[in-house]
Amino acid sequence: MKLSEHFTLEELTSSATARRYNIPNNPTPEVVEKLRSLCLKVLEPLRQRYGKPVIVSSGYRSVNLNIKVGGVSTSQHIYGEAADIRSVSDSKEDNKEIFDILKQMIRDEEICVGQLINEYDYNWVHVSLPNKKHKNEIIAVV
Numbered sequence: 001m002k003l004s005e006h007f008t009l010e011e012l013t014s015s016a017t018a019r020r021y022n023i024p025n026n027p028t029p030e031v032v033e034k035l036r037s038l039c040l041k042v043l044e045p046l047r048q049r050y051g052k053p054v055i056v057s058s059g060y061r062s063v064n065l066n067i068k069v070g071g072v073s074t075s076q077h078i079y080g081e082a083a084d085i086r087s088v089s090d091s092k093e094d095n096k097e098i099f100d101i102l103k104q105m106i107r108d109e110e111i112c113v114g115q116l117i118n119e120y121d122y123n124w125v126h127v128s129l130p131n132k133k134h135k136n137e138i139i140a141v142v
Contacts, residue, residue, distance in 0.1 A: 003032075004039035006047045012039070012059030012083065017069055025062045027080055034080035035060060038129055042102075043083065045111050046127075049101050057124055058084040076114060082128035084119070095122040102127060106136050117141055 001009040009027075012035045018025040027035065038059075047054050061069065061077040076082035087094030099118050102125070105111045114134035117126035119141050128134065 001032075003036045004044045006053070007039040007043055007056070009035065011056050012080075014056075015058070015061070015065055018062075018065050021068060023062065023065045023068060025060065025065050027060050027062075031060060031080035034129070038081060038083060041129065042111055042113060042127055043085070045105065046085075046098065046102055049105060049110075050098060053088050054098065055086050055088060055090075056083050057086055076128040076131070076134075081114065081131065082126060084124045084126050086124045092122040095125055099125045103138055106138065112136060115139060 003009055003012065009032060013025050013027060015025050017023070043054060058077065060080045061071060061075065063078055066075050066078050071077060085098065087098055099116065099122060102113070102116050106113060106116065112130050113136060114128035114130045115126065115137045117139045119126055121142065130136070
């Protein structure tokens with residue numbers, strides 16, 4: 001199922017960990033709508049600006065999957081409001097470019113996010129929808 005021009009439900013729910021441990025990772029219709037919103041409001045605008053594919057390495061996570069991967073209990077991944085993304089090359093330089101583009105889009109008020117996180121020196125980039133707790137936070141996790 002397409003959520004937007006360049007992103008599908010399958011890629012936003014795919015998980016090697018879920019497959020390995022036979023953990024169901026099936027979103028509710030409400031979560032699917034949040035994933036669609038994440039795609040339309042954040043990932044598609046990024047894809048358009050970046051001009052290259054963006055890989056979702058972790059999108060929606062069921063509660064059990066989130067526990068298995070060591071996610072925090074309040075993770076926006078559980079609600080379909082967050083994605084960990086990377087470049088096709090998965091190089092730190094290209095992942096940094098994605099981070100920098102998103103940061104500029106936030107500053108230019110083209111998009112609004114909850115959190116934009118540089119994870120472990122650009123190993124991947126976390127981005128989420130805004131909520132009551134987080135709005136346009138830009139963070140680096142070392």
